[in-house]
Amino acid sequence: MAEIVLETRSVSRSFGAMPAVDGVDLTVRAGEVVAVMGPSGSGKSTLLHLVAGLLRPDSGEVWFDGTRLDNQPEHARARTRLRHMGFVFQFGDLVPELTVVENVELPLRLLGTARASARARALEMLDRFGIAEQADRRLSEVSGGQAQRAAVARALVHQPAVVLADEPTGSLDTLTGELVLEELVGAAAERGTAVVLVTHELRVASYADRDVLVRDGRIVADPVGAVPS
Numbered sequence: 001m002a003e004i005v006l007e008t009r010s011v012s013r014s015f016g017a018m019p020a021v022d023g024v025d026l027t028v029r030a031g032e033v034v035a036v037m038g039p040s041g042s043g044k045s046t047l048l049h050l051v052a053g054l055l056r057p058d059s060g061e062v063w064f065d066g067t068r069l070d071n072q073p074e075h076a077r078a079r080t081r082l083r084h085m086g087f088v089f090q091f092g093d094l095v096p097e098l099t100v101v102e103n104v105e106l107p108l109r110l111l112g113t114a115r116a117s118a119r120a121r122a123l124e125m126l127d128r129f130g131i132a133e134q135a136d137r138r139l140s141e142v143s144g145g146q147a148q149r150a151a152v153a154r155a156l157v158h159q160p161a162v163v164l165a166d167e168p169t170g171s172l173d174t175l176t177g178e179l180v181l182e183e184l185v186g187a188a189a190e191r192g193t194a195v196v197l198v199t200h201e202l203r204v205a206s207y208a209d210r211d212v213l214v215r216d217g218r219i220v221a222d223p224v225g226a227v228p229s
């Protein structure tokens with residue numbers, strides 16, 4: 001069985017008195033595609049932010065690749081995120097002032113890849129996602145669906161160990177959504193990328209190896225996990 005890449009151990013996080021995530025144990029292995037489903041407000045995005053080390057848990061632990069992440073200082077967590085993780089978040093952190101290709105090559109540039117090879121790799125990704133013609137347009141000047149494809153291209157460009165995606169096909173038509181899902185599933189199959197995707201759509205979840213159901217901040221169904229009663 002492939003090694004465990006991501007793990008939460010009894011992780012909890014509240015906002016005020018409200019627990020958004022409540023004692024969650026989740027394990028994701030290399031090459032696994034896990035869909036996280038559940039009603040609006042059930043804690044899916046908060047769980048993703050905890051796994052990314054963007055939010056710190058009130059209690060419990062988050063582990064990445066055999067190392068505890070949640071108790072590291074922010075700069076160390078940021079380094080792990082940049083080097084080993086790719087993100088597709090709902091309120092994307094793409095830079096509107098940069099062009100599409102500049103956004104996609106950004107992780108590579110931040111990791112020290114030379115300008116020419118970062119550009120070549122980013123253009124290759126744009127081609128795969130059918131947005132090569134938008135390469136030199138500012139992100140603020142492309143459609144929501146094109147920006148979403150750029151976000152997924154950027155999440156994969158540096159071949160991360162993990163991709164965390166919050167509704168990665170939310171603003172895409174069915175065909176383009178399938179293209180994006182096939183790229184994510186392809187990264188898992190070819191490079192052992194672990195993919196965690198939050199979705200409301202059964203069609204999207206059907207691409208996953210495993211569906212985890214979250215309700216009121218707790219995992220209520222997980223085919224491989226111990227589900228608390």
Ligand SMILES: Nc1ncnc2c1ncn2[C@@H]1O[C@H](COP(=O)(O)OP(=O)(O)OP(=O)(O)O)[C@@H](O)[C@H]1O
Nearest residue numbers: 015018019020038039040041042043044045046047
């Ligand atoms: N930064 C925050 N400050 C205060 N409350 C928050 C914050 N983030 C999330 N919450 C609350 O935590 C709970 C879980 O929210 P979360 O966004 O994780 O749910 P979700 O399942 O991702 O919802 P959706 O499907 O609508 O995106 C909600 O009650 C939400 O209002």
